[in-house]
Structure formats: C-alpha cells, structure tokens
Amino acid sequence: MNDIANSKKEKSWLKRLVESYGLPRLIITVFLLLLLVLAPFVGADLPTQVSNIIARFSWNGILVLAMIPMVHSGCGLNFGLPLGVISGLLGATISIELGFTGAFSFVMAILIATPFALIFGMGYGWLLNKIKGGEMMIATYVGFSSVSLMCMMWLVLPYKSPNMVWGLSGKGLRTTISLDGYYNQVLAKFLQIQIGNLVIPVGTLLFFAVLALAIWAFLHTKTGTAMTAVGSNPVFARAAGINVNKMRMLSVVMSTWVAAVGILVYEQGFGFVQLYTAPFAMTLPTVSAILIGGATVNKATITNVIIGTILFQGIVTMTPTVMNNMIHMDMSEVIRIIVSNGMILYALTRKTEGSK
Amino acid sequence: MSKKTGTTKNEKLGAFLRRGSVPLMFIVLCAACIPIAGLSPSYLANEVVTRMGRNAFLILSLLIPIMAGMGLNFGMTLGAMAGEIGLILVADWQIVGIPGMVLAMIISIPISILLGFFCGKILNMAKGREMITSYIISYFMNGVYQLVVLYLMGSVIPIKHSSIKLPRGYGIRNTVSLLEMRQKLDNLIPLTIGGVKIPVMTFIVIGLMCLVIVWFRRTKLGQDMRAVGQDMAVARDAGINVERTRILSIIISTVLAGFGMVIYLQNMGNIPTYTAHSQIGMFCIAALLVGGASVDKASIGNVFLGVILFHLMFIVAPRAGAAITGDSMIGEYFRVFVSYAVITVALIMYETNKRRAKSAEGERLRQEQLKEEKKA
Numbered sequence: 001m002n003d004i005a006n007s008k009k010e011k012s013w014l015k016r017l018v019e020s021y022g023l024p025r026l027i028i029t030v031f032l033l034l035l036l037v038l039a040p041f042v043g044a045d046l047p048t049q050v051s052n053i054i055a056r057f058s059w060n061g062i063l064v065l066a067m068i069p070m071v072h073s074g075c076g077l078n079f080g081l082p083l084g085v086i087s088g089l090l091g092a093t094i095s096i097e098l099g100f101t102g103a104f105s106f107v108m109a110i111l112i113a114t115p116f117a118l119i120f121g122m123g124y125g126w127l128l129n130k131i132k133g134g135e136m137m138i139a140t141y142v143g144f145s146s147v148s149l150m151c152m153m154w155l156v157l158p159y160k161s162p163n164m165v166w167g168l169s170g171k172g173l174r175t176t177i178s179l180d181g182y183y184n185q186v187l188a189k190f191l192q193i194q195i196g197n198l199v200i201p202v203g204t205l206l207f208f209a210v211l212a213l214a215i216w217a218f219l220h221t222k223t224g225t226a227m228t229a230v231g232s233n234p235v236f237a238r239a240a241g242i243n244v245n246k247m248r249m250l251s252v253v254m255s256t257w258v259a260a261v262g263i264l265v266y267e268q269g270f271g272f273v274q275l276y277t278a279p280f281a282m283t284l285p286t287v288s289a290i291l292i293g294g295a296t297v298n299k300a301t302i303t304n305v306i307i308g309t310i311l312f313q314g315i316v317t318m319t320p321t322v323m324n325n326m327i328h329m330d331m332s333e334v335i336r337i338i339v340s341n342g343m344i345l346y347a348l349t350r351k352t353e354g355s356k
Numbered sequence: 357m358s359k360k361t362g363t364t365k366n367e368k369l370g371a372f373l374r375r376g377s378v379p380l381m382f383i384v385l386c387a388a389c390i391p392i393a394g395l396s397p398s399y400l401a402n403e404v405v406t407r408m409g410r411n412a413f414l415i416l417s418l419l420i421p422i423m424a425g426m427g428l429n430f431g432m433t434l435g436a437m438a439g440e441i442g443l444i445l446v447a448d449w450q451i452v453g454i455p456g457m458v459l460a461m462i463i464s465i466p467i468s469i470l471l472g473f474f475c476g477k478i479l480n481m482a483k484g485r486e487m488i489t490s491y492i493i494s495y496f497m498n499g500v501y502q503l504v505v506l507y508l509m510g511s512v513i514p515i516k517h518s519s520i521k522l523p524r525g526y527g528i529r530n531t532v533s534l535l536e537m538r539q540k541l542d543n544l545i546p547l548t549i550g551g552v553k554i555p556v557m558t559f560i561v562i563g564l565m566c567l568v569i570v571w572f573r574r575t576k577l578g579q580d581m582r583a584v585g586q587d588m589a590v591a592r593d594a595g596i597n598v599e600r601t602r603i604l605s606i607i608i609s610t611v612l613a614g615f616g617m618v619i620y621l622q623n624m625g626n627i628p629t630y631t632a633h634s635q636i637g638m639f640c641i642a643a644l645l646v647g648g649a650s651v652d653k654a655s656i657g658n659v660f661l662g663v664i665l666f667h668l669m670f671i672v673a674p675r676a677g678a679a680i681t682g683d684s685m686i687g688e689y690f691r692v693f694v695s696y697a698v699i700t701v702a703l704i705m706y707e708t709n710k711r712r713a714k715s716a717e718g719e720r721l722r723q724e725q726l727k728e729e730k731k732a
Contacts, residue, residue, distance in 0.1 A: 137485070138703045334503045337495065345478065
C-alpha cells in the first residue's frame with residue numbers, strides 16, 4: 001500500500017518535473033548534452049565548441065532580451081523585431097558615415113539608433129494598440145514591410161563613406177559592411193579571458209548582464225509591475241487605474257530599443273553589418289530561442305532568455321560539427337528549421353494561454 | 357425613417373470605399389507606372405494572361421478557409437509542397453505531358469490530405485490566432501520538406517535518374533526540369549487572339565474550379581463552413597461539428613493548392629525545388645487582397661481582379677523603377693515591399709473592423725439594457 005503510494009508520488013514527481021520544465025525543452029536539453037558528450041569522440045575540440053556557444057550566446061542574448069517587455073505587457077511575441085534591428089542598422093551606418101572609429105563608433109551607433117528606435121517604437125506601439133488581439137500576425141508583416149522598405153532606402157539614402165557604398169557606382173550601401181577599424185569585437189575583446197582554446201568574451205557578457213539586470217530591475221519597479229498587470233489581466237489593470245495603452249506603448253518602445261542595441265552587439269561580435277534582407281532572418285531564431293527557454297506567449301523571464309539562448313545557440317553550433325563528423329551529412333540547417341519553428345508552434349498551441 | 361436609410365446608405369458607401377480602396381490604389385499605381393515602363397500593350401496583355409492562367413487556381417484555393425472563418429491560409433504552402441513532390445516523382449518516372457500532370461495531382465492528393473489534416477488539427481488548438489499559426493506551420497513544414505527531398509529522396513524513396521538527383525547519390529537537384537510537361541496544358545487547345553496567346557485549357561480548368569466553388573457554397577458542408585465562420589459557438593449549438601468542419605476546410609484548401617502548384621509549375625517548365633513554394637503563399641495572398649478581398653470575405657471576383665492588378669504591378673514596377681532611378685533593384689524591392697504592405701494594411705483593416713464591430717455590439721447591448729431598465 002505504502003509502496004504504491006510512494007511509486008505514485010515518485011511518478012507524479014517525475015511528471016511534475018516534465019511539466020514544469022516542459023517536454024520540448026527537456027528533449028532539447030538532453031539532445032544538446034548528448035551532442036556535447038559526443039563531440040570529443042567524433043574529433044571535435046570541446047573547449048572550442050564551448051567557446052563558440054558562449055560567443056554566440058553573447059551575440060544573440062540581447063536580441064532575445066528584447067522579447068521580454070512586450071511579452072510582459074501582453075503584446076505577445078515580438079515578431080516586429082526587424083523594426084528594432086533597422087533602428088540599430090541606421091545607428092551603425094550613420095555612425096560610420098559620420099566618421100567615428102574604434103570603440104567610440106559603437107557608443108555613437110547606440111546613441112544615434114536611440115531616437116530612431118523611439119520613433120519607430122512609438123509608431124509601432126500606436127499601431128499595436130489599435131489592433132489588440134491580432135498583434136503577432138500584424139507585427140510579422142509590419143516587420144516584413146519595414147525591412148523591404150528599408151531595402152529601397154539603403155540604395156537611395158545619400159551615404160558617401162567609401163567603406164560602405166558600392167565601389168563601382170559610388171552610391172547605395174553594400175549588402176555586408178566590414179566593421180574592421182570600427183567597433184569590431186570592442187565588447188568581446190574587453191577583459192577577454194583565454195584559457196587554452198576556451199575563450200570567454202567577458203565584456204559582451206557583462207554588457208548583457210547589465211542590460212538584463214536593468215530590465216529585471218525595471219520589471220520590479222511600480223511601472224514594471226503595472227506593465228505585468230496589463231499583460232496578465234488588462235480588464236483588472238484598467239480597473240486599478242492603469243493606463244493600459246500607455247503601458248503597452250512603453251513596452252513596445254523598450255523592446256524596439258533593446259533590439260536596436262541587440263543588433264549592434266551582434267554586429268560587434270560578428271564583425272559585419274548586414275543590410276537589405278538580412279533582418280528577415282533574425283526574427284524567427286530569436287523568438288524560438290526565448291520559447292525554448294521556457295517562455296510562453298504571455299510569460300517570460302530573464303532566466304528563460306539565458307537558458308533559451310544557450311540551448312538554441314548550442315544546437316545551432318554543435319549539430320553541424322557533430323553531425324558532419326558522425327554521418328558525413330550536414331543536416332544542421334534542416335534540424336534548425338524544424339526545431340525552431342516546431343518550438344514556436346508548440347508555444348502557439350498551448351491551451352493554458354487562453355487560446356480562445 | 358428616411359434619415360435612417362440615409363445613414364445606412366452613407367455607411368454602405370463608406371464600406372464600399374473601404375473595401376475598394378486597395379484595388380483603386382493599385383489601379384492608380386499601375387496607370388502611373390505603365391507609361392513610364394514603356395512596355396508594349398501586346399506584351400503586357402500576353403504577360404497578364406499567362407500569369408492569370410499560372411496563378412488563378414492557386415489563389416482559388418484560399419477561398420474556402422476564408423469562408424470557414426479561418427482567415428488567410430498561409431498553410432497553402434503545404435499543398436504546394438505536396439504538388440512539388442508529386443511532380444518530382446513523376447519527372448523521375450518520366451511520365452510526360454498531360455498524363456504526367458494528372459498523375460502528379462493524384463500523388464499529391466494523399467500527401468495534401470495528410471498535411472492538411474495535420475495543419476487543421478494544429479489550427480484547432482490555436483483558435484483565434486490561426487493566421488500566425490498557419491504561417492509558422494508553413495515554415496515548419498518547409499523544414500520537413502527539405503528533410504524529405506534533400507535527404508530521404510534517393511536514399512529511402514527510390515529516385516532513378518541522375519538528371520534530377522544530386523551527384524552525391526541522394527537528394528534532389530536545385531532545379532528539376534519539366535521540359536516534357538512545359539505548357540502542355542496551356543497549349544492543349546491553341547488559340548491566339550490579336551497576338552495574345554490564350555491558355556484555353558487552363559482557363560477551362562480554372563472556370564470549372566470556380567463552378568465547383570460556387571456549387572460547394574450551397575452544399576451542406578459549405579453552409580456549415582459559413583455558419584462556423586460566422587460564429588463558432590452558435591454553429592456548435594446548431595449541432596455542427598465545428599472542429600471537423602474546420603479541418604475539412606483546410607484539407608480542401610491544401611488539396612486545391614497542390615493542384616494549383618502542378619498547374620503553376622507546368623507553365624513555368626521547371627521546379628525550383630527548394631524555393632518554389634517559399635514565396636507562393638505570400639504572393640497568392642497579396643494578390644487576393646489586392647483584388648479587394650479581406651481576411652473574412654473573399655469572392656471569385658476578387659481572385660481575378662487581384663491576379664490582373666497584382667501581376668500588372670509586378671511586371672511594370674521593376675521597369676518603372678529602373679526608368680525613374682536608373683537602378684533596377686529599386687523596382688525589384690518595390691514590388692516585394694508592395695506585396696508585404698498590402699497584406700499588412702489588409703490585416704490592420706480586418707483587426708480594426710473587428711474591434712469596431714465588437715464595440716458597436718457592446719453599444720447595442722447597452723442601449724437594450726437601458727431600454728429594459730426604463731420599462732421596469
């Protein structure tokens with residue numbers, strides 16, 4: 001009798017673990033651990049692999065962080081990420097155009113990107129307040145339209161810097177712009193630790209930590225709590241005297257600005273500014289990263305961001321090496337597509353989120 | 357009384373303008389671009405007729421989910437993939453011409469049904485956000501499609517001919533030639549009027565499909581779908597199996613999209629294996645919306661008006677862009693921008709209208725309550 005009760009208890013404990021951690025996340029974690037264990041056996045150098053994961057985490061972390069404010073205010077997953085990315089790109093290109101170099105160009109890029117992020121974010125927030133309930137689909141297409149609009153703008157805007165425009169015609173920005181001499185690796189090289197093959201970009205991680213802490217602290221202020229209240233129950237929030245539209249607007253502006261900073265940090269790690277259609281490819285991986293971290297459509301924490309980014313980037317970096325060495329077949333791209341979009345699908349179909 | 361009808365008339369005019377604004381905008385846009393582009397009228401007519409034959413069937417496949425209140429079916433890409441798989445297999449078996457097309461369609465049916473069932477099931481779990489979900493499903497399935505075509509074909513699914521197989525022994529090449537099938541349906545009944553080649557047989561097939569859709573609307577299932585589209589709760593109370601009806605609408609749409617893709621690719625004459633389906637959903641949806649359809653209402657008329665206007669813009673925009681700015685890429689980006697922008701505007705209009713209707717309903721209820729209170 002006791003035994004049965006015990007085993008029942010144990011089972012429910014296991015079940016609870018699965019439920020609280022989420023089955024897909026469990027599978028992905030196990031898969032990543034398996035890859036890490038397999039890596040040395042197939043001839044991949046583990047420290048290099050781990051440094052790769054850490055580096056990629058440091059590039060992408062802030063972009064994923066940009067999801068948090070909007071999820072908190074109930075605007076859903078920020079499929080409008082490209083808007084923030086574009087603000088960041090404008091900041092980067094204008095900073096280079098104005099002739100700033102070195103680490104200072106990074107600071108200037110953030111400063112110049114800020115007004116753009118505020119303006120775009122405000123417009124975007126105003127729009128999202130008009131169409132409550134349909135945010136995610138419209139956000140996706142707002143992102144797409146703005147990216148394709150900017151495709152034209154990159155060609156037309158009067159950029160002159162020879163490091164950025166096409167060499168032959170002397171006008172129109174190149175698709176990729178090298179950041180050598182500008183802010184390539186400025187954060188990563190700051191306080192960098194190197195032990196053998198293991199490289200830790202402390203500066204970038206610190207930068208991420210500061211921003212994450214700032215957002216965490218903000219969410220615990222009075223305004224932050226109000227924002228969460230708007231997300232979890234707008235009717236209640238309104239009754240409590242919170243200006244729902246203002247809170248949502250604030251969250252969208254925040255998300256856009258963090259995304260703008262996020263893309264700049266990504267670029268300093270990657271070493272290139274990617275223009276034209278490149279921002280299209282940023283959204284889905286970012287959204288799925290936070291979902292893999294255990295976030296849902298209306299709940300996300302800093303922990304979700306950290307875990308999610310590590311898991312997602314871990315799989316992205318590990319699968320090609322391990323798979324290639326094991327079966328001589330590069331299926332990483334396919335696996336990435338299936339995992340990331342499968343994760344978004346899973347989050348969209350969860351019943352608990354009031355899918356009515 | 358007369359005043360009341362006056363307001364409704366005004367409202368009707370307003371609604372007409374709101375509905376008609378997108379097509380009107382496009383007519384103006386095309387009218388402005390055509391002289392700048394400087395293309396001959398016969399070339400334009402030829403292109404538009406060709407593209408109409410190529411795309412109309414695919415766009416028709418979007419109508420049924422809209423009827424069932426499931427919005428724009430971004431999951432039509434699934435059907436397109438099924439059609440492509442059918443064609444790849446047929447190309448390997450070297451069955452050419454019309455029989456090849458028919459066989460490809462037959463092969464696509466079970467795949468489409470399976471994918472449509474999967475899609476419908478998931479959409480039932482995500483009621484209220486069907487569009488974003490179907491949009492993500494199309495991405496997800498693209499991954500599965502690549503897995504099948506790039507890795508399983510040739511290694512698990514037998515592919516004989518090296519002309520379509522990658523040199524490494526499995527996987528399909530980037531383009532599969534359909535030379536023997538190219539425009540076989542279009543040219544089955546040759547007809548040229550004033551220098552414009554008309555794909556008579558394709559138009560007949562499209563016409564038949566329109567008739568089928570008109571007929572389908574009147575059947576029991578079609579009526580059920582409309583009821584579900586109007587109000588799920590009411591439909592459920594009326595004894596309609598809402599879930600089943602919704603799944604069926606998606607399955608039908610997917611199967612039709614599969615047929616549409618076969619027609620589309622026979623006109624193109626080759627299969628861009630990994631990219632053919634990726635944009636098709638977006639362009640078809642944009643075309644339908646340009647024709648004046650909205651997320652909850654679309655007619656056969658919208659399909660044809662949309663195909664003509666959208667593709668006219670598609671043909672003239674790059675030329676006009678090049679003529680104005682001297683850079684051909686501008687026009688190229690411009691048409692992509694326009695397709696996205698049209699979808700964005702349509703989605704925004706749909707959501708704002710929905711909210712307006714909701715608040716109007718609330719207002720009506722309040723008035724009723726006030727009246728009752730007065731009576732009491």
